[in-house]
Amino acid sequence: MTLVQALKLSPPGVNSIRHEGQSQVKGQKRLPPTPDVSPTVPNDPSGFGGDRGASPSMDPLRSHRIPEASRKTSVHLPFTLAFDSLVLAQQFTLIEKDALNEIDWKDLMEMRWKDTSTDSRSWVDFLRSSEPRGVEVVIARFNIMVKWAVSEVVLTQDLGERVRCIIKYIHIAAHCRKLRNFATMTQLTVALTSQEITRLTKTWSYVSVADKRTLKELEGLVTPTSNFHSLRAEMEGSGADQGCIPFVGIYTHDLLVNSERPSQIASTPTTEPLVNFERRRTDATVVKNLLRLLEASQLYRFLPIEGITERCLWMAALSDEEITKYGKMIQE
Numbered sequence: 001m002t003l004v005q006a007l008k009l010s011p012p013g014v015n016s017i018r019h020e021g022q023s024q025v026k027g028q029k030r031l032p033p034t035p036d037v038s039p040t041v042p043n044d045p046s047g048f049g050g051d052r053g054a055s056p057s058m059d060p061l062r063s064h065r066i067p068e069a070s071r072k073t074s075v076h077l078p079f080t081l082a083f084d085s086l087v088l089a090q091q092f093t094l095i096e097k098d099a100l101n102e103i104d105w106k107d108l109m110e111m112r113w114k115d116t117s118t119d120s121r122s123w124v125d126f127l128r129s130s131e132p133r134g135v136e137v138v139i140a141r142f143n144i145m146v147k148w149a150v151s152e153v154v155l156t157q158d159l160g161e162r163v164r165c166i167i168k169y170i171h172i173a174a175h176c177r178k179l180r181n182f183a184t185m186t187q188l189t190v191a192l193t194s195q196e197i198t199r200l201t202k203t204w205s206y207v208s209v210a211d212k213r214t215l216k217e218l219e220g221l222v223t224p225t226s227n228f229h230s231l232r233a234e235m236e237g238s239g240a241d242q243g244c245i246p247f248v249g250i251y252t253h254d255l256l257v258n259s260e261r262p263s264q265i266a267s268t269p270t271t272e273p274l275v276n277f278e279r280r281r282t283d284a285t286v287v288k289n290l291l292r293l294l295e296a297s298q299l300y301r302f303l304p305i306e307g308i309t310e311r312c313l314w315m316a317a318l319s320d321e322e323i324t325k326y327g328k329m330i331q332e
Contacts, residue, residue, distance in 0.1 A: 078156060096297075101134075107135055108251075120140060123141070126144065142183065149192070151326075159202070182234070186231075196324070251290040
């Protein structure tokens with residue numbers, strides 16, 4: 001299913017308790033219907049090296065669906081732990097590719113998009129409550145993804161699972177960099193380097209030096225120093241023939257900054273103001289650079305995988321207050 005279809009249809013049975021026939025990984029318990037953040041499964045604790053330990057916390061997004069008698073043994077388990085990191089990176093790339101299809105160059109030139117830094121905490125709610133343009137879809141997706149990643153970590157109360165969750169995100173982000181999916185790479189890097197996650201010192205002490213080094217490299221790449229010089233160089237450099245999912249926020253920011261420049265330049269007191277062609281040239285250059293990368297995004301040939309693609313698409317996240325609440329429950 002592509003994003004174009006997703007914009008027209010909400011996922012079936014959003015408010016139902018269970019979808020029948022959901023695919024599942026061999027040896028794993030049945031995963032929940034999307035757009036839930038992650039599954040709720042019986043408590044089955046294990047150590048770091050176990051199959052998949054269980055968190056002693058309850059998933060707040062699904063607790064109302066759990067019979068009272070079983071709530072004490074219900075836990076939160078990130079769905080990403082059930083799948084290969086490269087496969088997840090490919091599916092995130094496929095979704096971002098379809099989101100970029102919604103962008104029209106006229107919307108870029110005329111800056112026809114709204115501020116999407118709203119309180120939307122799920123992809124379903126965002127699509128239902130608005131009629132988004134292409135740029136708005138991409139920006140909203142970015143914000144929801146960052147909050148989703150943070151939410152998954154703070155909801156995972158078991159130390160072993162939380163360590164594996166963070167490592168999984170680092171690996172997905174690293175694969176995304178190799179795939180030149182700079183959108184998902186940036187989303188996960190921003191989430192992992194947020195204050196809510198970096199404060200978990202005990203959790204990070206169990207993350208390997210190699211994984212920390214990888215995250216440090218990613219953090220250096222997405223740093224806004226010199227107007228994202230490093231990230232721009234890697235996105236716009238060689239490799240576009242292999243595909244590219246750009247971090248669109250850089251280019252929308254460029255257009256917003258350029259729009260603050262005067263559209264006309266005063267000449268003399270007795271003549272008409274002159275058109276500021278430098279501003280228009282800058283707009284054209286920014287849009288041209290982005291359109292080249294958008295064209296490269298169509299080079300990916302990954303296919304959707306039933307049971308994985310929809311989970312990567314229909315994301316949901318906690319509110320800022322809930323993230324703080326569950327973060328405080330983690331004693332480190």
